[in-house]
Amino acid sequence: MMRLSWPRRVGLWIGNLCAIAFLLLPFVPVVLGSLQSEKSIQQDTRALLPAECTLANFRLILSGGRTKGPIFEQVSYLPKSVERFPSAFLNSLVVGVGVTGGALAAASLSAYALARLRLRWTQALLQASVISRMIPLVVLMVPLYVLFRRYNLLNSLSGVIVAEIGLLLPYAVLILVPYFATLPPELEDAARIDGCTRWQAFLRVVLPLSTPGLAACGVILFILSWHELLVPLILVSRPEFMTVPVVLAGLVSDYFVFFTLMMAICLLGLLPTLILVLALQKFVVRGLVSGAVKG
């Protein structure tokens, strides 16, 4: 590699600093907001830093509204979202795990077939997956709502899981196909010469070798499921089945918004996927890039 001239080096440093500012600056007000009391944010609307920091908002939310905090100096009632947050968090976990497991199982079978057995209709299926990923979700939600209503699948976590598996499956296939395609077919040939059937070769040779691909696909599926608002918003109306995004969306329609509480609840809601992305970054990046172009 050539050495960088110093003006270019300085330019790239400034560019990187700007990029980091772009990525992180919006979090600063969120953190500042969540750490102060509603009173302090309303009293001084010119101040940047809170007069004093408190974790009362987080305590209030994590206890489901039972810990009486300083917020009650302002109000006598709390947004419903605060009480619902802990159970919504559990619901989101259940849905996320169910969707990840279900979609990963179906997608790995399908992606293997699409990568290995090149037939005309399997290639058409691949292209159909690309197209189906581009259909706006709201288009599907109108008929899905009527169908789910007809078959009594509204207001259940399994209904949400089934719908999300179906909607995310094409994307999962698109992420996995390139992984399976890069495995040398000679490995399976060798296994089959040793007496394995295709199915055994898939289970014992292909799957273990593609754990990085499965991990990448799995973590992306979990994150997308955690982010999903429209599906549970439309398929669920009873509080006990709401997921985190639905509960958070409930803050919008509240007559009066408590911004400090809202920011604290937002931070708690984004924390799981933020941690996943930072911890498993390599997998997420590879999965996104691999599923992107043809998907």
Next chain:
Amino acid sequence: MRAGELSAGRLALLLNAPALAGLFLVLAYPICFAGYLSLHTVSIRELRSGEFPFAGLANFARLLADPVFWLALRHTFVFVAASVLLEVLIGLAIALVISDERVWLSRLTRVLILVPWAVPPVVNGLLWSFILNAQFGYLNRVLHKLGLISEYINWLGHPWLAMGAVVAAYVWRTTPFNVLLYHAALQGIPATLYEAAAVDGASPWQSLWQVTLPLLRPMVAVTLILRTTFGFMVFDEILAITQGGPGNDTWVAAWYTYRRAFQPPFDIGLGAASAWILAIIVGLIALAYVRLVYRRVEYA
């Protein structure tokens, strides 16, 4: 093939059975069913009774006569054009500054690049609604401290500012995806090309325009189409930041469909009709995309 073993075709069918069932149940059948619904009167009363009277093209007629539908369509195109342009430009700029491994700081930027992508869309909307809030928001606080404004601005109260706010929030969350793709494409450009350009006397600026950007063109084309179709889906940020307001000034197509079908008076027939028109617009773009990407069958 051994005796008793499935042929490739049958095996492919068997392995694809779950995915095919999923595609059919949650995608193909609902889209056809939406077509059926769009031709029938479907509202609360019909949902309860389970009988949908045939309405012919009445839903489409009402849709095309609804000025809010045209407004929402126009806003969608404005939103998509603005957000795609920004996603590509900011995405390219960030990808170019993080791709030079010789700058130590770029490692940190690469670690942080996916942070906005990790934020749930509805959370993204809520946090921007706080930043932009007229009374308590931090944008006003910062601008006032810097002496750039004397009076606080009601960012979400003005039609164009509100649309700009939604675009800004959306672009912040989605640009990292573009950065990843451009970064991957940049890494595929061999260093020898830059060395050859330098030997030929090209300045860094010239090699950017003559080498880097032309080689990025296929990836830019891909992201242009992908982001366009995704732009048509924008919903969460609208819900969390403006709820379509002020007035109807940030109603977009997805929001229109949602409001008409799932809010009073629950006009599902009309919602299905607008969903179909949205699907046709996006479907045409998606078909063009598939023809572009699958000219040669290969897995990158």
